[in-house]
Amino acid sequence: CDDGHLMCSSCRGAHGEDCGRVAAPCRLADAYAGAVKLPCDYVKFGCEAGLVVYHDSVDHRRACQHAPCCCPERDGPWGGGGCDFTGSREMLLEHISTNHSRQVILMRHGQTGRLSLPLARRWQVLVDQDDMANRHRSVFLVILAERDKDAAVSLVCVRADGDAPGAPQFSYKLAVEHSGSGARVTFELPVMKSSSLPAGTPWPDEFTSLSVPKAYLSDDIVPLNIHIDKH
Template sequence: MDAAEKTSVDESQISPMFDVSRFHCRACLGALKPPTFTCEGGHLVCGTCLDDHAQVCTGADVYIACSDEHFIVRDANLPCFFSEFGCNSRSVTYKAAADHERACQWAPCYCPALGCEAFTSPARLVDHFRAAHAWPVTEVSHGKPSQLAMPPVGPLRDGVHVLVTKEEQSVFLVSASASPFGAATEVSLVCVRANGDPAPGVPQFKCRLWVESPRAGVDPASVTFPVESKDMSGWSVAAKHGSFLTVTPDLLRGASGDTPVLINVRIDRIGGGSSCCFY
C-alpha cells in the first residue's frame, strides 16, 4: 500500500446507527462521559457517577472499565442536532454534544410577528424578517453606537428594527410600545436566542439605549441594562420586558414633524468566553 492510499483509508469514516439510550449513563441519565464503567448488574455509568450509582444498585460493589463505550463516546463525531436550521458543525464529539447544543447559535426561535409561524435559527430569521415583514436590518459592532429611526409604536406587524452584530452575528430586536402610564413611548431591546442562559461559549450582552432632545439644554433619556435572550415564543411588544427606555413627549418637543426621532443603541459584550468558542 503506498502512502497516498494509506492516507485515504485512515481518513475515511463510517456512520453506524445505535440506539442513543445505549450511551446514556444509568446514574445521571445524560450522555456518558468517559472513562466509562459497568457495574456487575451490567449498568453503564460515567466515571464521575460511580458513587451515585452505588447508592441505588446492589451490583455496584465491583466496576469494570469498559473500553468499547469509552472509545465510542470519546471519539464519535455527530452532526449538530440543529443542522437542519443551518449549523454545519460536523465534528461535535458525542460527549461534547450537549455542551455544543447549549451554546449553538443555530438553535431555532420563533418569528414574533402576529400570526406568523416561521421557526428557524436567528440567522435565517433575519432573512425572513427582511423578506416577509420588510423589517429594517442594521449591522452593528460591539461597543460602537448606532443610530436608528424609532420603530413605529404599535403591534409587531407595524415594525421592529433588527440589529445583527458583525462579530458573532447575534440578532437583536428593537421595538417601541406605548407606555401604560401616559403618553410616553417605551423602547426595548431583546436578543433572539433559544439558549441564552449563561454557559461556556454563550456570549452575554449589555446595551445602552438613549435619545437626545432636539432642544439644547435638555438631558437625554438614557438607560443601560443586561440584554435578555428569548426564543420569542409568545413574545409581544406590549408585554413587560425586563428593561426599557422611556421616551417622554416632553423630550421630543421642539422636533419638527418631519424629523424622525433617532434612537442611539450601543451593545457591549460582557462575558461568555472568547468568540472562538461560539459555534
C-alpha cells in the same frame, strides 16, 4: 463499580455521587458509548457538525449556533396576526427582509448609534457590521411599546445559544434626548437578555426597559441613542 454497574468515563462522576463505589470506568462501556452517534437536531437549519457522540449531544445542542429562532411577528403578548417561521439566525434575517420587508440596520459594538424609530413599528432588527462576513452574526431586536403615560424601549439578543458555556455576553445603554430642552433619559443594563423569541416579540418589562415620557417623542418617533458593548 463493586456493584457491577458498567459506566463510561463521561458518566463516572455522576454515578459516583449516587453509588460511592466507582473505581474506574469500564473500557467496554467507553467504546460502546463512543460509538453511538446522532445527527444534530438542527441539520435542517444549516448545522454541518455531522454525527455527534451521544453523550456530547446535549452540550452540542445548547451551543449550536444553528439552533432555531422564531419571527418577531409571531403571535404573542401583542395579539394580532402571527408568523410561524422558525429557522437559524441567518435564515431569520433573510426571512425578515423578504417576507416582512423590514430593513436590517447595521451597527458596531462599542459605538453609539442614533435611530429614529416609530412606535408603531414595534420592533427593529440590528446586526453588528463587523460580523457581516460571519455566518453567525450577532442579531439584536429593539422593542418599542406604547403605554398610557409613556413609551418603553428595550433590547434583546436574538439567539437560542445564550446560556451555552463561552457564549458572548452583551451590555447596552439606551438614551433619548428632549429636542427642546436637551434633557435626557437613559437606561443601562450590564447583561443583555437573550431569547429565541418563542412567543414573538416580548413585551418590555419595567426592569429591562427605558421609560420614555411622551413629551420626548416627535409625533410617535423615538429619537433613540443606542450603545452595545460585547464582553
